[in-house]
Amino acid sequence: MTLSVGQEAMWLLHRMAPDSAAYNVALAVCLRGEVDGVALDRAVRMVVRRHPELRSVYREADGLLRKEIADDVPWGLDVRDGPHATVADVAAQPFDLGNRVFRAVLVRGEADTVLTLVTHHIGSDATSQWLLLRDLVNAYRAVVDGTAPEWPRLLATYEDFAEAERHSLSGTRGAELREYWRQVCAAAPPAELVPDLPRRAGGQPEGESCRIDLPEEVALAARETARRLSVTPAALLAGCLQALLYRLTGRSRFLVGVPGSVRLRRAFRDVVGHLANTMVLRADIDADATCAVLAAAADRRLKEGMAHVDLPHAVLRRTVRADGSPLCRIGFTVLNTDVVQPPLPMAAAGSATGHEITWRGLRLALLDVPQMAGQFDLAVEVRHGRRELNFVVKYDRGLFRPATAARFGDQLARVVRTAAADPHVAVAELSLVDDGEVERLLALGTGS
Structure with a gap:
């Protein structure tokens, strides 16, 4: 598989500091109301199948860096119980790039249920995280309704x-x-x-x-x-x-x-x-x-x-x-939060959570996560x-x-x-x- 120059640079930075979370890209949203965990897990797996970079792993062999894309999807939604502090821990957990570059974690707290999408920068960027959230919400809605996801057709691959x-x-x-x-x-x-x-x-x-x-x-x-x-x-x-x-x-x-x-x-x-x-x-x-x-x-x-x-x-x-x-x-x-989808307002002054919106039938609010x-x-x-x-x-x-x-x-x-x-x-x-x-x-x- 062909790697970009940026991916090779990310790998080098990872090798220099494998325990660092400096290149973890995270997006967290509060899910209000009833959430079907089984449907959400299935939606996560559908999104990982749609985007090959999420199921890519990186290994060195004979001094050369190689990228491999798994055909099967061995991971889906990880569900944890804990307070919002746990969300920051999810975002800060380092990746072993030889095993995975992406995780979707549902943290169930006393007040909110928070979905956190975390990807190493070798396989994502800030725009990609919003694309993942958009595709995931569409997939979840489709699973619940028994229909096909309303995804835009991919016109190219990362390769x-x-x-x-x-x-x-x-x-x-x-x-x-x-x-x-x-x-x-x-x-x-x-x-x-x-x-x-x-x-x-x-x-x-x-x-x-x-x-x-x-x-x-x-x-x-x-x-x-x-x-x-x-x-x-x-x-x-x-x-x-x-x-x-x-x-x-x-x-x-x-x-x-x-x-x-x-x-x-x-x-x-x-x-x-x-x-x-x-x-x-x-x-x-x-x-x-x-x-x-x-x-x-x-x-x-x-x-x-x-x-x-x-x-x-x-x-x-x-x-x-x-x-x-x-x-x-x-x-x-x-x-610029005006141009992202879903159009989630950022957290207001003095708060870690933005204003709630309803999008594709889900009640969502952006959660500010240090990263x-x-x-x-x-x-x-x-x-x-x-x-x-x-x-x-x-x-x-x-x-x-x-x-x-x-x-x-x-x-x-x-x-x-x-x-x-x-x-x-x-x-x-x-x-x-x-x-x-x-x-x-x-x-x-x-x-x-």
């Missing part, structure tokens, strides 16, 4: 993608991609924060995260500001992150890692697999730059980058960094909906203390609030502390 990628990299397109990214990365170091703890050579990342919720009025203001600037909300928020990094590091030129989808052909729209790639977002910040200027630059670079996103990050890194050093130590990603922390030194995952905006700061606790990550999140929230209210404020004039902190700092100078 089709892997073979097309290999062909592209060896041709003119591959050369064009390499040259584009050489120019983007030229003379630009990775954005990097001074860690609290010394970096350990070969140390396994210890992922942790904290969530920051912004008020509804800030979410609405950010959307409106992005519209007035003719940029995407993602670009406005990326510009805010760049502004904060500029202020904290003093560097005006740097790179940030940005995951993007490589589902560039319609045929791959419904394919489950590793169809994501980390590109880089470059910042070049002048001393008199404003948040609006950074947002416009980020919007342009993100759009250009997405037109060249199909160069695998492992190839990009080898192309640009002859010494093998990292291109990115800080990551940034955006999830995929430790891939970068520090990463920001922004999630926005029509009226919601929050972001999760993910960090390696072997480098940063929780208080540092929380402070970074609070500072980013302050920048977002300021930019949403007045995008033409100069980056050099952004306030990163509140009035109370200013008073405490001034008191230190007077000995109070």
Whole structure:
């Protein structure tokens, strides 16, 4: 079986840290009302048969990595009894890629029944997890009704993608991609924060995260500001992150890692697999730059980058960094909850559970589950909906203390609030502390 470059990179990362859950991709939903466990188990098995990557295993033989796809489906739904804390444990349980890459677990608690779908990144990505949930709900409805699932027809396989990628990299397109990214990365170091703890050579990342919720009025203001600037909300928020990094590091030129989808052909729209790639977002910040200027630059670079996103990050890194050093130590990603199916609202401020919807006859609510922390030194995952905006700061606790990550999140929230209210404020004039902190700092100078 042909493997993609991304899958080979995932295998190498797994070999380096087999007990890490940094590359587990999870999606959890609360199921309200009566749930037929037997029908749900059958639906899980149907979905695993539909998507070969879910029943793939990876083994080395004679120094070569091989992927095997099982014809039979030896696993279905795993049912457990426990509180919501168990859901986090399900998401954080490492995979043995020689045995399986996917699990579906139903956790029955006192208040809710939670379905958690977890796949190793070697066989999935964030979009794929939503595709799995969509297909699973359709299959469950079909089993209950005694009908066939209403699934869209698959127009390609993941192996089709892997073979097309290999062909592209060896041709003119591959050369064009390499040259584009050489120019983007030229003379630009990775954005990097001074860690609290010394970096350990070969140390396994210890992922942790904290969530920051912004008020509804800030979410609405950010959307409106992005519209007035003719940029995407993602670009406005990326510009805010760049502004904060500029202020904290003093560097005006740097790179940030940005995951993007490589589902560039319609045929791959419904394919489950590793169809994501980390590109880089470059910042070049002048001393008199404003948040609006950074947002416009980020919007342009993100759009250009997405037109060249199909160069695998492992190839990009080898192309640009002859010494093998990292291109990115800080990551940034955006999830727009308005475009996913099922259209599950994300968790509101102060809650771990989103608003309930009824979809295909099931009452569903999204459950916020910490995941995929430790891939970068520090990463920001922004999630926005029509009226919601929050972001999760993910960090390696072997480098940063929780208080540092929380402070970074609070500072980013302050920048977002300021930019949403007045995008033409100069980056050099952004306030990163509140009035109370200013008073405490001034008191230190007077000995109070």
